[in-house]
Amino acid sequence: MYHHKKHIFFDLDHTIWDFDRNAEETLNELYHTYDLCSLGLNSCADFITTYTENNHQLWADYHLGKITKDFLRSERFSKTFIQLGIQPEKVPHQFENDYVNISPTKTNLFDGAEEVLGYLQQKYTLHIISNGFKETTLTKMDLSNLNPYFEHVIISEDVGVNKPNPLIFEYALDKAQARKSESIMIGDSLEADVYGAMGFGMDTIFFNPLRKDKPADVESEISHLRELLQLF
Structure with missing residues (x-):
């Protein structure tokens, strides 16, 4: 053809x-590294699902030039944590950097x-x-x-x-x-x-x-x- x-x-x-499989592996690792259960996030699966929905929407906006790279990276996890009931002052701000460093090393x-x-x-x-x-x-x-x-x-x-x-x-x-x-x-x-x-x-x-x-x-x-x- x-x-x-x-x-x-x-x-x-x-x-x-x-992307999604590699992200899931990374987020599973970070869920335990950051002991997110102690923050009240009792389900790693719910955390990954909520993050994935937010990330896909933000990437769609980034494709269209509606948001910047910096906004995408600052928003996707903070929005996810807050949606799941974590107070803004308790959001682990190093989480994004660790994700960005680990996820690209996955090879699925x-x-x-x-x-x-x-x-x-x-x-x-x-x-x-x-x-x-x-x-x-x-x-x-x-x-x-x-x-x-x-x-x-x-x-x-x-x-x-x-x-x-x-x-x-x-x-x-x-x-x-x-x-x-x-x-x-x-x-x-x-x-x-x-x-x-x-x-x-x-x-x-x-x-x-x-x-x-x-x-x-x-x-x-x-x-x-x-x-x-x-x-x-």
């Missing part, structure tokens, strides 16, 4: 690097990632376009041994705009010396990855492991990375 393509651009978090990838990337790399030139923070993105790529698969890693902080802004896709294609017609974007975010690339004029594949309802105007979707083996 996409054999004519030459360049494949991937999102990183929630597409190749399993989506099932089939290495197999699929190894296959695609033999036939296409692969790139990353990420809205993730630069220092954490580079750590994830390095420790998860992803760098050998990708020609370029384009990070929004370097470009100065986030997906879905068309300027980041223009920058990525210029960097790769690629044409729109020979390029495709694969990612989990409808707003940032799919509609961002579509608005720029690139073909897209929606990575939808949770099998959310697919909008009618989104042409292609997969729920597992191995489906790419049949498309390329």
Whole structure:
């Protein structure tokens, strides 16, 4: 279906690097390190669920330029603790820094990632376009041994705009010396990855492991990375 393509651009978090699984491992560790039960947080699962909901919403706002990186990082845990009944003065403010230091060292990838990337790399030139923070993105790529698969890693902080802004896709294609017609974007975010690339004029594949309802105007979707083996 996409054999004519030459360049494949991937999102990183929630597409190749399993953000939620790695976050859950990190939060389980920190729940015990900080003895959050003693603060009144009796359920680690509830803590993780509440954090995940807040983090996803804040990242959606960050993609759209509604909030800054600093606001996201200052808000996601403080909001979670306060929602769960912790008084502001008792919120462990070092928690965010410890999370940011530990989480990128986790190396859980989506099932089939290495197999699929190894296959695609033999036939296409692969790139990353990420809205993730630069220092954490580079750590994830390095420790998860992803760098050998990708020609370029384009990070929004370097470009100065986030997906879905068309300027980041223009920058990525210029960097790769690629044409729109020979390029495709694969990612989990409808707003940032799919509609961002579509608005720029690139073909897209929606990575939808949770099998959310697919909008009618989104042409292609997969729920597992191995489906790419049949498309390329």
